[in-house]
Amino acid sequence: MTLASLLPVAIILSSLIPGLAIFLVREESHLLRGLLNMAGALTKLALVGVLIWGVYHGHVYEARLALAPGLELVLSADALSVLFVSLSALLWLVTTVYAIGYLEHSPNRSRFFGFFSLCVSATVGIALAGNLPSFVIFYELLTLATYPLVAHRGTPDAVRGARIYLAYTLSGGVALLIGAIWLQSLSGPQDFTQGGYLSNLSEAHRGALIAIFALLLAGLGVKAALVPLHGWLPQSMVAPAPVSALLHAVAVVKAGAFGIVRLVYDVYGVEFAHALGLLGLLGALASLTILYGSLRALAQDGLKKRLAYSTVSQVSYIALGASILGPVATIGGLVHLVHQGIMKITLFFCAGNYAETLGVHRVSEMDGVGQRMPLTTLAFSLGALGMIGIPPIAGFVSKWYLGLGAIEAQAHWVLLILALSSLLNAAYFLPILYRAWFRPAPAAWPEESPRRGRFETQGALLWPPLITAAFCLLAGLLAAAPFSPLEWVELIARREYP
Amino acid sequence: MLWLLPLVGLWPLLGAALVPVQRLWWLPAFGALPALAAALLAPLDSSLELPWLLLGTRLGLDELGRVYLLFTALLWTVAGIHAACEMRGQRHGRRFAIFFLLAMSGNLWLIVAQDLVNFYLGFALMGLASYGLVIHGGTPANLRAGRVYLVMALFGEVALFAALVLIAQHLGTVAPSPEGLAGLDDLSIGLLLLGLGVKAGMAPLHPWLPLAHPAAPIAASAVLSGAMIKVALLGWLRLLPIGVEPLPEWGTLLTTAGLVTLGLALPVGLVQSDPKVILAYSSVAKMGFLILMLGALLAEPALAPLGVAALGLYVAHHALVKGGLFLGLGLRKSASRAQPLVLAGLGLLALALAGAPLTSGAVAKDAIKPLLASAQWPWIATAVGLSALATTLLMARFLWVAIRIERHPLPGYGVPGAAWGLLLGLVAAFPLVLGAPASWVGDPATLIPGVLLALGVLMLTRLWPALARAFINRIPPGDLLALITPLGRWAQALWRSLAPWLRAGRQDLAAALARLARALFEHPAPDPERLLRHWPVIGTLWLAMGALLLIAFLA
Amino acid sequence: MTPLLYAGAGIALFSLGLWGFLVQAALLRKLIAFNIMGSGVFHLLIAIAERGEQPPDPVPHALVLTGIVVAVSATALALAMGRQLGEEQEHE
Amino acid sequence: MSSLALAVTLPLLGALLATLWPGRAQPLGLAASLLTALASAWVIAEVWQAGALRLELGGWSAPLGIALVADGFSAAFLGLSALVALGSGLYASTYFSTREMQARFWPLWLLLWAALNALFLAGDFFNLYVTLELLGLTAAALGALGATPEALRANLRYLLIGLLGSLTYLLGVTLIYIAHGTLDLALVGAAITAGPVDATALALMTLGLALKAALFPLHGWLAPAHANAPAPVSAALSALVVKAAFYLIARLWLDVFAPLITPWAASLMGLLGAGAVLWGSWRALRAEQLKVLAAYSTVAQIGALCLFLPLLQGLPAGAAREQLVAALVLMALTHGLAKSGLFLAAGLVQRAAGHDRIAELGGTAQRLPATTFTLGLAGAALIGLPPSGAFIGKWLLIEAALERGQWWWVVVLALGTLLSAAYVFRVLSRAFNQDPTPGRFVSEARTELPALLLALLATAGLGLASAPLWRLLGVAPS
Known part of the structure; x- marks a missing residue:
């Protein structure tokens, strides 16, 4: 095993090993658990830094393990993996800090952090998976690792939410599995290849390839919360805030979206998928999801539920980008992978802060929170405005490129979708901001936490949203600067469209 | 001095960040100073490239930009002084100051921005922050105005976004150039007109304006009506292929829209009783006039060099005058001393707006004459003349209402008053600095009949007060909005009558599913396996299986 | 002819035992039926050991002997369990 | 002495000694277990090197003599039984606390193991019969160790079913001897023709084994028998004894009688498997008790293994067939390890809670993190x-089904996967409630660790490090 093949493995192990170790840590050992967590997160970040450097300079990192004849576990790092890996590594660190602050006084911490780390390991595995079987493996592992997190609180609601989550994702997993196997039986074992590896299959397989795409899309669509497969997402909102944050920004939903990107670009190849007429299907589904999610979000009073439906809507931008032929739309979709992540995680951190500090769970209770928690609300505002697509926040950049790409591909209707979606986003986010900043605060909060740090809440809860909000701002402001998400995504798009 | 350009937007932003500090209450007054400095000192037609910022940023000043930056910065400074003094120590004063500075930053930034994205950035920042200004008072009327404003502004922004994306795709870059804009397709132009038309108050997209401008505190109204609505024109002048190719159809459309705006805003404004609403309608009318002129420019590229300069002059004049009117109205409402002076100032401004000789209005009108002369339809000059008459009448109405205003004496209005005086001075000096003496006279032909007409109306209403009552306040501010509000109510009623059905349907379905789930899971399962443990059953199945196997083997 | 007769008898015995095994409910009867089935198989085995003039094939004999041992121990175990079951039920 | 003979005789010897010194049954039993496991490892090592082993007992060669043979297929199952038996034995050493129970358990246990090893290594039909009988007897006796009326009744039924199965099998063996004059597997395999006698023999043997393997719809005996047995016994019954019967079916269908198998017959087995x-x-999903759930899950797993038969039918010898057979073995091994882990964990839960009613397990699951983890790992497998x-x-199975155009098995597998997920997570969800958690992960290493290790081996070991198994089964990694 060479150093080059060791790196992807090490990146996975950097959270897997601490995760397993944490299970064995006694419940009371805050310090040890925190140390393990932070050591894992920092190590991973450092390793990912090396990876970014290496991939940028064209190094190849690849590890292979034969599971069975014709079935290989491949970990490899291309530019697309690096995008997702860096996002996960970065946000994992932030979320870990936040989770430590959030759950410091609740039961079952070792279990929580153990699965938390496993969840990230699986996500990173998805990012680094070098072929479809490996992807499927990590995809299923993610389901497994996330289930305990959703059920963590142990209330009947939580268990029910987790059950629904599982029913959806496992069904999706089966569809994905069958699709992947079917594909492999046609094409033989193949690694992900830029530009796809199916275009030289004979014309006779056309029908099968379309069916396989539908199967795989159904499998991925469950996690990516494509309508009508999104039902689990709002239900899983019962999870603690850090979990929701991770679920929505990095892990589960993103894994689905990332899978769709892989499917379109590196399995079918975007041009071949277009020739098969599959992009239209994906685009229609994504558009429907974007609008439907936003409409449902409008009607939610629960803050986290509203955010959940917002995720349903926003994540489909990625699929929408993948469904439009052309490098510019690719950039728009891929960069949203990162942008949506940092924006949504900010929003969830803030929602968690309101819940944990003030006991505020509903939009209707948010009157005047801006006066009580100005910094948190500032971060929330940045995230929300970014979601709407107000410059210079990250979401604007995604929308801009999606729009440009759509026009390039002569798909002007996408502009309409983007416009409607922006309006709907505004319609469900701006009232929250209005309440927070302009309404008078109530005499007493529903359940104000007695623990309060030097600022409006504990430091571990306050810093993460501020940092991610700063990311949102910087990702947009410095979009054209070297090593920004946008620049990195342009690198990917250049390779995909030579 | 290019380094001043980034400061134009950053300085007010910094101010917004710092203004919550109690001792820095005066920051709004100084927010526009770098912009003022940049307008005076920054070299023309050279630009500052910041390729790493956003999608590649280019800041710079052209002729039009300098004019815009100058009057915008001036107005913001004067309004800022008002705002700082008025809001000092008030409830939510700091919140107001933040939004004021944010809107200022957006307004100034979009002027110095030479690329599409930064233009949009400034535009959006300004538009959203203004919401905070509009609803500052917090009364139900304010909130309604804010809601209408926000909805329409968002529609406008979204349309503008689409237009900008289309233009960027057309250009292949984010920095527009006249040559690049040639051959722009109709969709882009239509969206651009729509997007900026909301901000400009172009009929029928104007109903928010007479609601929102009066709702805001005086200082905010001044910049809203004076500076902010003008950016729409800036956007059009920069992004439409003006002077590059003739677009007669679009020109006609704009001309018509301008005429409609004029024809709608002036009569409706006349029957208002709130002086701020009157001023707001006057702004709508003026924008209609400008849109009309823009239509002429669009149809005839040869007019462009002259026309753009004329429009710039006119806009500058209107911005200062309208801002001054609002601020003066504020002084009229609040300041205790020197009311005669305030009234005199208001009179001067009203005259200027009506285009009286020796005022800025006369100069601006003179500049715009060639445009009028080349208009597609000969009767347009007549229509414009009529509108000037109506403007005079409107200003008379304004003065009438302003004189009778109820005053709430407040101390500490010395500084704002002085600033206002400065602004008055600028307006007064406007013709001297910018206009040739030949243009000072302007066109008194519409003014004198206007004044006479106003006096006539005054007499009539004195004699028959019922006549006035029959008209005044018959049309609520936001005119067209009153027409579509019932539609919204009907839709709500429809939804209310349908909702129970839908809900019932959904509940039925859910109940049916729940029953199914209960039937499958909840009852303790009867054990069908018991049967499979009976020996005769086992035997039968077993023998049958054997028979089948044997048949299968031999098949 | 004789081997065929034996074989036929063996099959018949097996079938008879099988019938009893499946139909009879009582443990003792089941066990007897089981032993009858066993006897049927052993019959068959002994029948095929016949090799005309040559001495009979020893292999089936060995099989039958082993089979008997197995059958006996199985019967014993079943009886023991049945008895214990009976005792437990009495206790209840 | 050969490794093959040792693998059979060592447990026998242990059983004998444990019977002679009942007071020392436990240490003797543990020592014999260890030695047997080592012997099994030795066999596997030899097969690894030589490919296949054959030992003629007493120097008598076929057709007269008795032979022990080992190839990759049997070695794999030998390994499975060694792991499960060792783990369960270790677990049993604390599970049975009284001397009396230990004295009863160990001889039977070692006898069972001996029977299993002999079955996997037997080279002729009659030896197989004897080992089958021995297996049935010891299994029923072990299952009834708890001596509750339910256990006795269930295991008595099991015993009788087993006897019926063995006799039917023996009848089939007789027919084989009539037709071919030999009982050696290899020799018979070479002489098989598609005639009514061979067909009847195979049908009879399959019928007999189907009863013992609890093939649907003949599985009625399994759930009560396995659910009422003591935990370590249930583990071995579900993981090994049932699998042993299936092992034999697979041997006969894929190897000895392969030319006889028609598509219809294979499809019939597949259909029964699908039903299972x-x-x-x-049934597992609707089960109210954890051990009943585990038992029904065994029924389903055997069914899943049967799905391989229609796909292997008609597949010419070669890499594809070898791979699919290897996949079958891998799946059987995984199930075996996972099921034993599940039963052992279920036993711990039962002991901690005093019952194993799934609906009321909440707090218990919370108190035993390692055991819950075991349940999760085993469930995942x-x-x-x-x-x-x-x-x-599963991957290889679905791939084969799709390649051979028999997509309906895929549908069955998909449904089965979802149903099994539903029943597994129905249990796991009990682990999440608001009860407080204990400070430590493992509370009793000697019982919890064997279960955890078995489940871990099923999940991670056989999944990520299955290369040795492929090599053992002679499949070249491509």
Whole structure:
């Protein structure tokens, strides 16, 4: 095993090993658990830094393990993996800090952090998976690792939410599995290849390839919360805030979206998928999801539920980008992978802060929170405005490129979708901001936490949203600067469209 | 001095960040100073490239930009002084100051921005922050105005976004150039007109304006009506292929829209009783006039060099005058001393707006004459003349209402008053600095009949007060909005009558599913396996299986 | 002819035992039926050991002997369990 | 002495000694277990090197003599029985606390192991009969160790079913001897023709084994028998004894009688397997007790293994067939390990809670993190989630089904996967409630660790490090 093949493995192990170790840590050992967590997160970040450097300079990192004849576990790092890996590594660190602050006084911490780390390991595995079987493996592992997190609180609601989550994702997993196997039986074992590896299959397989795409899309669509497969997402909102944050920004939903990107670009190849007429299907589904999610979000009073439906809507931008032929739309979709992540995680951190500090769970209770928690609300505002697509926040950049790409591909209707979606986003986010900043605060909060740090809440809860909000701002402001998400995504798009 | 350009937007932003500090209450007054400095000192037609910022940023000043930056910065400074003094120590004063500075930053930034994205950035920042200004008072009327404003502004922004994306795709870059804009397709132009038309108050997209401008505190109204609505024109002048190719159809459309705006805003404004609403309608009318002129420019590229300069002059004049009117109205409402002076100032401004000789209005009108002369339809000059008459009448109405205003004496209005005086001075000096003496006279032909007409109306209403009552306040501010509000109510009623059905349907379905789930899971399962443990059953199945196997083997 | 007769008898015995095994409910009867089935198989085995003039094939004999041992121990175990079951039920 | 003979005689010897010194049954039993496991490892090592082993007992060669043979297929199952028996034995050493129970358990236990090893290594039909009988007797006796009326009744039924199965099998063996004059597997395999006698013999043997393997719809005996047995016994019954019968079916169908198998016959088995998958999983889902759930899950797993038969039918010898057979073995091994882990964990839960009613397990699951973890790992393997060996097996199975155009088995597998997920997570969800948690992960290492290790082996070991198994089965990694 060479150093080059060791790196992807090490990146996975950097959270897997601490995760397993944490299970064995006694419940009371805050310090040890925190140390393990932070050591894992920092190590991973450092390793990912090396990876970014290496991939940028064209190094190849690849590890292979034969599971069975014709079935290989491949970990490899291309530019697309690096995008997702860096996002996960970065946000994992932030979320870990936040989770430590959030759950410091609740039961079952070792279990929580153990699965938390496993969840990230699986996500990173998805990012680094070098072929479809490996992807499927990590995809299923993610389901497994996330289930305990959703059920963590142990209330009947939580268990029910987790059950629904599982029913959806496992069904999706089966569809994905069958699709992947079917594909492999046609094409033989193949690694992900830029530009796809199916275009030289004979014309006779056309029908099968379309069916396989539908199967795989159904499998991925469950996690990516494509309508009508999104039902689990709002239900899983019962999870603690850090979990929701991770679920929505990095892990589960993103894994689905990332899978769709892989499917379109590196399995079918975007041009071949277009020739098969599959992009239209994906685009229609994504558009429907974007609008439907936003409409449902409008009607939610629960803050986290509203955010959940917002995720349903926003994540489909990625699929929408993948469904439009052309490098510019690719950039728009891929960069949203990162942008949506940092924006949504900010929003969830803030929602968690309101819940944990003030006991505020509903939009209707948010009157005047801006006066009580100005910094948190500032971060929330940045995230929300970014979601709407107000410059210079990250979401604007995604929308801009999606729009440009759509026009390039002569798909002007996408502009309409983007416009409607922006309006709907505004319609469900701006009232929250209005309440927070302009309404008078109530005499007493529903359940104000007695623990309060030097600022409006504990430091571990306050810093993460501020940092991610700063990311949102910087990702947009410095979009054209070297090593920004946008620049990195342009690198990917250049390779995909030579 | 290019380094001043980034400061134009950053300085007010910094101010917004710092203004919550109690001792820095005066920051709004100084927010526009770098912009003022940049307008005076920054070299023309050279630009500052910041390729790493956003999608590649280019800041710079052209002729039009300098004019815009100058009057915008001036107005913001004067309004800022008002705002700082008025809001000092008030409830939510700091919140107001933040939004004021944010809107200022957006307004100034979009002027110095030479690329599409930064233009949009400034535009959006300004538009959203203004919401905070509009609803500052917090009364139900304010909130309604804010809601209408926000909805329409968002529609406008979204349309503008689409237009900008289309233009960027057309250009292949984010920095527009006249040559690049040639051959722009109709969709882009239509969206651009729509997007900026909301901000400009172009009929029928104007109903928010007479609601929102009066709702805001005086200082905010001044910049809203004076500076902010003008950016729409800036956007059009920069992004439409003006002077590059003739677009007669679009020109006609704009001309018509301008005429409609004029024809709608002036009569409706006349029957208002709130002086701020009157001023707001006057702004709508003026924008209609400008849109009309823009239509002429669009149809005839040869007019462009002259026309753009004329429009710039006119806009500058209107911005200062309208801002001054609002601020003066504020002084009229609040300041205790020197009311005669305030009234005199208001009179001067009203005259200027009506285009009286020796005022800025006369100069601006003179500049715009060639445009009028080349208009597609000969009767347009007549229509414009009529509108000037109506403007005079409107200003008379304004003065009438302003004189009778109820005053709430407040101390500490010395500084704002002085600033206002400065602004008055600028307006007064406007013709001297910018206009040739030949243009000072302007066109008194519409003014004198206007004044006479106003006096006539005054007499009539004195004699028959019922006549006035029959008209005044018959049309609520936001005119067209009153027409579509019932539609919204009907839709709500429809939804209310349908909702129970839908809900019932959904509940039925859910109940049916729940029953199914209960039937499958909840009852303790009867054990069908018991049967499979009976020996005769086992035997039968077993023998049958054997028979089948044997048949299968031999098949 | 004789081997065929034996074989036929063996099959018949097996079938008879099988019938009893499946139909009879009582443990003792089941066990007897089981032993009858066993006897049927052993019959068959002994029948095929016949090799005309040559001495009979020893292999089936060995099989039958082993089979008997197995059958006996199985019967014993079943009886023991049945008895214990009976005792437990009495206790209840 | 040969490794093959040792693998059979060592447990026998242990059983004998444990019977002679009942007071020392436990140490003797543990020592014999260890030695037997070592002997099994030795066999596997030899097969690894030589490919296949054959030992003629007493120097008598076929057709007269008795032979022990080992190839990759049997070595794999030998390894499975060694692991499960060792783990369960270790677990049993604390599970049975009284001397009396230990004295009863160990001889039977070692006898069972001896029978299993002999069955896997037997080279002729009659030896197989003897080992089958021995297996049936010891299994029923072990199952009844708890001596509750339910256990006795269930295991008596099991015993009788087993006897019926053995006799039917013996009848089939007799027919084989009539037709071919030999009982050696290899020799018979070479002489098989597609005639009514051979067909009848195979049908009879399959019928007999189907009863013992609890093939749907003949599985009625399994759930009560396994659910009422003591935990370590249930583990061995479900993981090994049933699998042993299936092992034999697979041997006969894939190897000895391969030319006889028609598509119809294979499809019939597949159909029964499909029925087992669906019905067994459904019953497991509706089960109210953890051990009943585990037992029905065994029914479903056997069904899943049967699905391989229609796909292997007609597949010419070669890499594809070898791979699919290997996948079958991998799946069987994974199930075996996972099921034993599940039963052992279920036993711990039962002991901690005093019952195993799933609906009331909340607090208990919370108190035993390691055991809950075991349940989760074993469950993942039973569902066939990655990276378990069952996942790989399933992958290859579905691939074969799609390649051979028999997509309906895929539908069955998909449904089975979902149902199994439903029943596994029905249990796991009990682990999440608001009870307080204990400070430590493992509370009793000697019982919890064997279960955990078995489940871990099923999930991670056979999934990620299955290369040695492929090599053992002679499949070249491509």
